[in-house]
Amino acid sequence: MPKRLRTPLGVTAAVLLTAVLTLTVLAPVLWGGRADAVDTANILQGPSAAHWAGTDGLGRDIFFRVLVATRLSVVLALLSTGLGVVIGLLLGAAPQLIGARLGRLVTAGVNVAVAFPGLLLALSFAVIFGVGTKGSVLAIGFAVAPAFARLTGTLVASVAERDFVAAARIAGVGRLRVLVRHVLLNIGEPLVVNATVAAGGSLLAFAGLSYLGLGVQAPSYDWGRLLGEGLNSLYVHPLAALVPGAAVVLAGLAFNLTGEAVARQIGQSTPLFAAVRRAPRQEPAAPSTVDKDGDTVLAVENLRVSFGELTPVRGLSFTIRRGEAVGVVGESGSGKSLTALAVAQLIEAPGEVRADRLEFAGEDLRHGPSRAQRRLLGTSFAMVFQDPMSSFNPTQRIGRQLAEPAVQHQGLGRREAFARAVDRLRAVRLPAPERRAHQFPHEFSGGMRQRAMIGMGLMGTPALIVADEPTTALDVTVQRQVLALLEDIRAADSVALLLISHDITVVGQVCQRVLVMYAGRVVEDVAAAALPAGARHPYTRALLAAVPHLGTDRDLPLTVIPGRPVEPGEVPTGCAFAPRCAYADEHCGREEPPLETDATGARVACWHVGEVR
């Protein structure tokens, strides 16, 4: 068994399928005689040492009859599946085989047929082909075909448009040859998976038909027939029905699980990275109106965010004062978005947030917000997310989504809350707010949604707005408007702003202070006014140098930072930036530089501060 199939699912499937196939081959050879031995002295006996599952109406051993019936049950299921697959392939590939016009007709027929359940189709075909084994194989085969035809049609259409098929066609390769050599080979995997699952379905369907008396006829017997006979004597002898029933279920599972295991192998994913990728979503924090610590809205000391073994945010400290705008810049993966989410208490399991201090408006948030703190966060901590297209609930009207926190936290009635939502939409300069409030998110443009998102943060009395790449998903002209709006709100109401961005020039324009993050740590904390000359960390300087401006010589290639960002799992010892740094020496690779504060209050973490220019 291939290594990748060694999952509990794969092992179970393989064991079951091997057992079923082995019995199919061997059971009639080994126990055919015992299964047919009539013993009229022991009719309808319960289980005993001689007959583990008892005997039937002619004194025949039920256990061995079930084992021997494996062959007929499985072979008939495989035959009808094979028939269905072949018919399905022909119908599904019809547009390629007989031309587009006739093919469309076939496809239309398949689409109608596929709407009817397989059992209904099988019953109808059973009427046409007649009661009995042969009729049932044909009936189930024809019933399987439409679903398979549709699958084939979809897959073929997806492959047929690719370049290599077009190339083969232009090269004059015949239709059938193109289909077999170039198309079918490329859609083989999903077809095999579905055929395996369909075999399980055929097995169950056959059991159903035989149980109803429409399938296998005496003296032949398959599981369905044994089951039907057993159900008649359920009161006196339940095992006669339960044993063949269990056989049907197990064999059906064997095919279904095998199909599932192979399907999972084809479309595998890595759970570790799924967890890490999910994490970098951020929400902005809202500033508090009640500030127990003088002017400080947000105080963070030694903030760490971890996902299992990985720690993408490694000890972050900063404070934001009332009305202050602080920017956080860094490449993707630097932990800036996670920082925003952590501050906003929006990191979810398996993520973990730890900090020596995490205070918003003087409230300690480290142990998860209490009820009162939830209200505080809900009214005075506003968040603006990166992608306005996906950040609104598609099933609710915009006005209702804005009104919701006011109803929940401020005790407003629905009508009042809606009126305030309209007012706030006007405050963020959305045209025709009354009409817009009644619309769904999909009726808004990206810029309008981002305004509405900011408006949602203004429903309460925000003390802090955390904006995580609020303009990245927007057009350049709209970007300026949204940034201007944030700036106006900050200036007008002394609302603090934490702006996350990968764009150091945007942050430099809007914010008073810039935190530069690299590999989960702050490497520099500098006044925006001092940029670009005041940047002292090599990474900050590299970021600034990478920004093209009007004076950039366009004949030269754009400046880039050599190397690539550090993955959270591979943070080196010493300075994390050292591998990409022109100034790095052996000391940098050994010891991580501390974040030192200078006389002006600026902070930088570099062993070579004085040398960088």
Add this chain to the structure above:
Amino acid sequence: MRAMTEKLTDNAWVRFAARRSRRLLLSVWVLLTAAFGMIHLIPGDPVRAALGVAAPPELVAARREQLGLDDPLWRQYLDYLGDLSAGRFGTSTVSGLPVSQVIAERYPATLELAGYAFLVAVALSVPVGLTMAVLTRGGRRRRLELGFTSTSVFLGAVPEFLIGAGLVYLFGVQLGLVPIAGRAGPDSYVLPVLALALGPAAVLARIMRVETLAVLDADYIRTARAKRLPDRRLYLRHALPNSVTATVTIAGLLLGGLVAATVLVENVFAWPGLGSTIVQSILAKDYPVVQGIVLIYGLGVLLVNLLVDVGLALLDPRSTIRES
């Protein structure tokens, strides 16, 4: 006038209705033709087959005459369509009763069975799937997840008539709690409805869980979290409406299969509906009855599909279904 027509075709609902009716008409036509063709595709002489080899030739000839089998095919086809539009489904060759009467007597039992089973399946799967998603989110409670997944895979893989047999054994034979056959009194509904509902419920619960997990990871749920809503509100108001749409879609697809599965379940529980009748009629070669019941089942499935599509179009404010 022209402006009005343009305005009408501009409306997404009008276009949806037009497209959907076209498809329905085509499907009904295919179904009617297939039901008509079914009888004619039976190899040999259906009258001879029904009456047996020993039947006197005069009787066979008279019956063929009576059924119009000697007319040209196109004539029979038109007669068939004409009869159907007048509500005439033919006459049972076994009982001599009009097929329409047989259907009228039997269909309410099947409709009830399928309807209740559908409601039970949805009522079980939506809360179970939602709860499991919330509990097992982010790789928590691995054992619970494994237990849930294996149980639901197993239940979904066991055919309805076997679940029925198991239920009969457990509740009827062992515990003797409820009746195991026939349709008399509310408690006789318990086992047949459960037998039909458990499989679809298991499949739906699994889909509901996966859908809810995906929705809980969506940006707008993060927005809702940022509003610091109580968990209940978060899950019921923000997650549920978004995850239930996909589940209802699948439920609708399963509903067609559920209607068909009544055939097997009715036979397990001796339920006096269309399903047990069609099997008896196939075995008795009573083709007019078979033809009539196949038609009714098929129309039922088409109706269900139509209702599901309309329901989804109503549920979906982005009108993707109407537009697609």
